[in-house]
Amino acid sequence: MTLPTKVITEDKRLDGAATNAQEQLAKLRWHWTLDESNPNRVSFSEYGRQVGRANTAIRSMAHGYANFSNASVRGNRSLTDCIELAKLTTEKQAATEAVADAMNLSVTAVASGHRDKVKETIRAAHEAATRKESSIEEEIPRIAQAHERQRQSAAKQRAEHKRSHSMRYIEIEGHLAAAKDRLARALSVAHDVDLNGEETELIVDMLRQVNAALRLLDARFVGESGTDWDNEAERLIGGAR
Numbered sequence: 529m530t531l532p533t534k535v536i537t538e539d540k541r542l543d544g545a546a547t548n549a550q551e552q553l554a555k556l557r558w559h560w561t562l563d564e565s566n567p568n569r570v571s572f573s574e575y576g577r578q579v580g581r582a583n584t585a586i587r588s589m590a591h592g593y594a595n596f597s598n599a600s601v602r603g604n605r606s607l608t609d610c611i612e613l614a615k616l617t618t619e620k621q622a623a624t625e626a627v628a629d630a631m632n633l634s635v636t637a638v639a640s641g642h643r644d645k646v647k648e649t650i651r652a653a654h655e656a657a658t659r660k661e662s663s664i665e666e667e668i669p670r671i672a673q674a675h676e677r678q679r680q681s682a683a684k685q686r687a688e689h690k691r692s693h694s695m696r697y698i699e700i701e702g703h704l705a706a707a708k709d710r711l712a713r714a715l716s717v718a719h720d721v722d723l724n725g726e727e728t729e730l731i732v733d734m735l736r737q738v739n740a741a742l743r744l745l746d747a748r749f750v751g752e753s754g755t756d757w758d759n760e761a762e763r764l765i766g767g768a769r
Contacts, residue, residue: 551607554593561590588614609635622665623649626672649675
């Protein structure tokens with residue numbers, strides 16, 4: 529069902545209003561705490577006390593806006609990203625940004641959903657810096673990129689493995705469907721046929737082989753252990769020649 533045009537228009541209006549409101553609030557908090565051109569600015573704790581908000585929230589929003597308004601610091605980060613980064617230590621900021629860049633995600637998405645990757649990046653960067661006598665700042669982006677390459681490689685292998693299994697299932701199912709169809713046809717023909725003794729004996733022998741194959745397949749898929757599948761299959765195929 530397609531949304532009415534007025535719903536789409538209203539969603540965009542409200543979304544834009546929310547974004548604009550956040551920016552205006554961040555600018556206000558920055559102006560009254562960090563803006564050096566404002567002689568009446570106050571501390572984060574004082575501002576928070578007077579407006580009834582935690583000083584940490586005031587601090588992160590004010591610093592986030594300061595970074596967002598500085599193009600050289602902001603880069604491609606949104607205001608929400610800049611505010612999120614302002615909540616973190618310098619080391620976690622670097623790791624969060626590095627993971628976000630490596631995974632092509634927003635800082636906010638990484639900070640909320642990939643904290644384990646941030647921690648692992650920092651841990652590995654410390655180890656690498658100690659081993660290579662380099663700096664943690666140098667190692668963090670390298671580690672983040674390396675981890676992402678490993679993640680993508682593992683995901684690709686899982687997808688290929690799943691695809692391979694799916695193809696095997698299709699092949700097995702196809703063989704069984706064909707066998708079922710041929711057996712149904714044989715049953716239909718056998719209904720009215722009158723075979724001599726030698727012919728009947730040959731048919732009975734073939735039925736034993738078919739039953740042996742069915743028992744082997746049944747054992748394979750119900751989980752029976754201790755069966756040498758290769759040897760049994762070779763014996764079965766050899767017996768059918």
